[in-house]
Amino acid sequence: MASEITYAEVKFKNESPAPVVKGPPETKKPEQHPQKYPLWLPWLISLLLLLVCIALIVVLLVVPFCHSSDQPSALQQQFSEWECGSAVPQGTDRGWMCCPKGWRRFQGSCYFLSTDTMNCAESARNCTGMGSQLVVITSKAEQEFLIEQGTQRSKRDLFYIGLFEAVANQWQWVDKTPYNVTAAYWREGEPSPDHTENCTVMYLPEGTHNNWNDVRPTTTHHRICEAAAVTV
Template sequence: MVQERQTQGKAVCWTLRLWSVAVVSMLLLSTCFIVSGIEKMWASCPNHWKSFGSSCYLICTKENFWIISEQNCVQMGAHLVVINTEAEQNFIIQQLNESRTYFLGLSDPQGNGKWQWIDNTPFSQNIRFWHPQEPNLPEEQCASIVYWNPLKWGWNDVFCDNKHYSICQMKKIYL
C-alpha cells in the first residue's frame, strides 16, 4: 500500500512537471508571437509611401535637378534612395515606370570615380547595378536608375543639372 502511494505520488509529480514545462513553453511562444506582432503593427510608413524591410520609399512624380530632389526628400524627413541589396533593387524597380529615369542618392561630386551614397553608406564593390559601360563620363556626376531595352533596369551616370524623377527613402516610423 505504501509502495503503491509512492508510485502514484511520483506519477503525479512527473505529470505536474510535464504540464509546468508545457505551460512555460506556451507562455514563451505566446510572448514571442505578441512581441513580433506588436513590432510589425507599430512600424509604419506615411501615406503613399511603400514599405520594404525597415524602410519606406516614395516615388516622386515631379522631375527636378538632383540637388532639388534631395532637398525635397529631406523636407519630408528622408533622403534620395540608397540601394544596399539586390532584393531592395528588385523591390524598387517594381514601383517604377519604364519610360522614366529616376535619381538615386549616389553621386561622384569630384568626377573622379569615387561614388558615394548620400547617407554616407559605404559604396560597396559588390552591390552595383550599373548598365554595361557605365559610369562612362566624369562630367556625369549623379546616378540614376533607368530601363534600357533589352538590358532591363540598371544604373546610369547622368548630369546632375538634368531634370529626372526621383525616389525618396526613410526609415520606418516606430510608435
C-alpha cells in the same frame, strides 16, 4: 352660665412655591426615510465613464505612435496621414510598421516615387524637406522592389537615387554608406569616364537589374526618396 368662646388669630407667612425643575426639552426623533440621490449624480457618472473611454483611446492609439521613438523622426513631423502594416519580425515589442500615405513600404523602409521632375540638387533637397533622403540601395532585393514599383507607373523612366561621384572615380552614397562596387547595378559601360556626369539615376526601360546610369546634375528626372519606417 353660657360657655365663653375664645378666638385666636392665626397668621401664615407667605412662602415662595417650590421651584419646578425642568428637564431638557424632549427631542423628537427624525422619521426614517429611504435615502435619495441627487438628480445630477447619474449624469456625473456617465460623464466620468465617457472621459475614461476617451483616455483609453488616447493611450491605445495615439500615445504609442507619438512615443514610437524618444524623439519624433523628421518624417513623422512632416506627415499626418499614415498607412500601417503588421510586418515587424516576431520577438519585437511592437507590431506595426507605418509609412506616410502614398509611400511604399519594403522591409524597414518607406519609399516615395515622385511624379514630377527636378534636377539632381533639387531632388536631394526635396527628399530632405520631407524628412527623408534620396534612396540608398544596399541589396538585390531592394533593387528588385524599386524596379517593380517604378515599372508599375507609366511614363516615368528615370529616377534619381542617392549615389554621387564625390571626386573623380570615387562614388559615395548620400548617407555615407560605404560604396561597394560588387553590389552596384550599373548598366553596361557605366559609369562613364565623363566626370561631369556625377549623379545617378535608375533607367527602368533597361529591363534588367543592372540599370544605373550616371548623368549630369542639371538634367531633370523623377526621384526616389527613402526614410526609415515608423514602428508602433
